[in-house]
Amino acid sequence: MELLKKRISQSGKVIGNNILKVDSFLNHQLDVELFQAIGREFQRRFADEKISKILTIEASGIGIACITAQYFHNVPVVFAKKFTAKNLNDDVYESKVYSYTKGVSYLIRVDKNYLQAEDNILIIDDFLANGQAVLGLLDLARQAGARVAGVGIVIEKSFQEGRELILKENVRLESLARIKSLEENKITFMD
Amino acid sequence: MELLKKRISQSGKVIGNNILKVDSFLNHQLDVELFQAIGREFQRRFADEKISKILTIEASGIGIACITAQYFHNVPVVFAKKFTAKNLNDDVYESKVYSYTKGVSYLIRVDKNYLQAEDNILIIDDFLANGQAVLGLLDLARQAGARVAGVGIVIEKSFQEGRELILKENVRLESLARIKSLEENKITFMD
Numbered sequence: 001m002e003l004l005k006k007r008i009s010q011s012g013k014v015i016g017n018n019i020l021k022v023d024s025f026l027n028h029q030l031d032v033e034l035f036q037a038i039g040r041e042f043q044r045r046f047a048d049e050k051i052s053k054i055l056t057i058e059a060s061g062i063g064i065a066c067i068t069a070q071y072f073h074n075v076p077v078v079f080a081k082k083f084t085a086k087n088l089n090d091d092v093y094e095s096k097v098y099s100y101t102k103g104v105s106y107l108i109r110v111d112k113n114y115l116q117a118e119d120n121i122l123i124i125d126d127f128l129a130n131g132q133a134v135l136g137l138l139d140l141a142r143q144a145g146a147r148v149a150g151v152g153i154v155i156e157k158s159f160q161e162g163r164e165l166i167l168k169e170n171v172r173l174e175s176l177a178r179i180k181s182l183e184e185n186k187i188t189f190m191d
Numbered sequence: 192m193e194l195l196k197k198r199i200s201q202s203g204k205v206i207g208n209n210i211l212k213v214d215s216f217l218n219h220q221l222d223v224e225l226f227q228a229i230g231r232e233f234q235r236r237f238a239d240e241k242i243s244k245i246l247t248i249e250a251s252g253i254g255i256a257c258i259t260a261q262y263f264h265n266v267p268v269v270f271a272k273k274f275t276a277k278n279l280n281d282d283v284y285e286s287k288v289y290s291y292t293k294g295v296s297y298l299i300r301v302d303k304n305y306l307q308a309e310d311n312i313l314i315i316d317d318f319l320a321n322g323q324a325v326l327g328l329l330d331l332a333r334q335a336g337a338r339v340a341g342v343g344i345v346i347e348k349s350f351q352e353g354r355e356l357i358l359k360e361n362v363r364l365e366s367l368a369r370i371k372s373l374e375e376n377k378i379t380f381m382d
Binding site: 023024028029030031032033035036058059062063065066067069070074075076077078079081110111113114 | 220221223224226227254256257258260261265267268270272301305
């Protein structure tokens with residue numbers, strides 16, 4: 001998606017060889033007009049699927065998921081919540097996610113009322129790096145017996161293992177910008 | 192806002208005399224079509240203001256803020272992030288917020304790049320109860336020297352002190368549904 005790649009090149013900040021800071025438009029300050037273009041592009045890519053629900057994770061996935069849902073006939077958005085302590089009731093689907101960035105595990109949780117076996121789910125997130133959050137969301141959807149139509153990612157760091165891990169799960173993955181490298185303080189895209 | 196009140200009456204669940212659970216449409220599963228109606232209503236109420244930015248707080252404010260921004264010429268949304276530890280750099284505005292629900296204080300933070308003295312800010316949140324989160328957001332906006340045009344709330348629990356505390360700050364407050372009481376397991380609205 002050229003518009004997005006252009007924006008990343010203009011406004012993204014590289015820190016070390018690994019971190020891409022895009023908080024001026026994607027995950028702290030949010031460019032809603034860009035989100036609309038992102039939503040339309042996700043719709044174009046998943047036009048052959050009858051999506052019934054969008055599943056994402058707090059916090060930075062929520063805005064993108066809500067704007068995107070408008071281009072899928074206003075399907076409901078469900079966001080998984082993050083917790084540090086195990087839950088004691090069984091009204092929720094729960095999965096463990098390891099954060100490489102923070103070096104700790106946390107739990108993600110969705111109320112069982114909001115994921116159904118009949119659902120055809122599109123998983124949306126802002127970033128794909130090691131893929132652990134998306135694998136956790138996949139796990140929640142599968143616990144519900146739902147079908148996952150695919151995963152839509154805004155920025156994929158293709159030099160990390162997330163992409164491979166998701167494809168290994170036989171799930172369709174659509175990343176709107178794929179980054180090959182952040183080395184030497186330079187953003188290089190795939191292709 | 193009648194549509195919203197109707198939805199709260201139909202789908203809200205009262206727990207004790209104090210808690211209103213609306214996670215089927217407002218803060219866990221998100222009804223994007225309802226959010227559009229909410230966004231249009233905020234626009235109608237603040238039509239006399241030239242809003243330059245919407246400020247909210249993670250996580251459940253983000254979806255409403257993004258959908259609402261579309262009715263304000265796609266102004267940027269900025270969400271304050273929550274932290275438990277004090278920051279050591281001075282690139283951020285920071286404010287302390289006490290959570291009555293959890294009985295602990297946390298810090299909210301916005302990068303100084305994303306709030307400007309020229310901004311005319313609309314603060315948006317899903318719930319108003321004790322008002323501490325909104326007071327924290329007001330504090331961040333004022334640290335930046337920005338003007339706050341007003342506060343837009345989806346559901347106000349009018350029997351708690353939040354409303355009074357915000358009005359004391361001389362800030363305009365628009366709540367789309369005002370709840371007078373949750374006593375005896377019944378949702379009673381103001382008026």
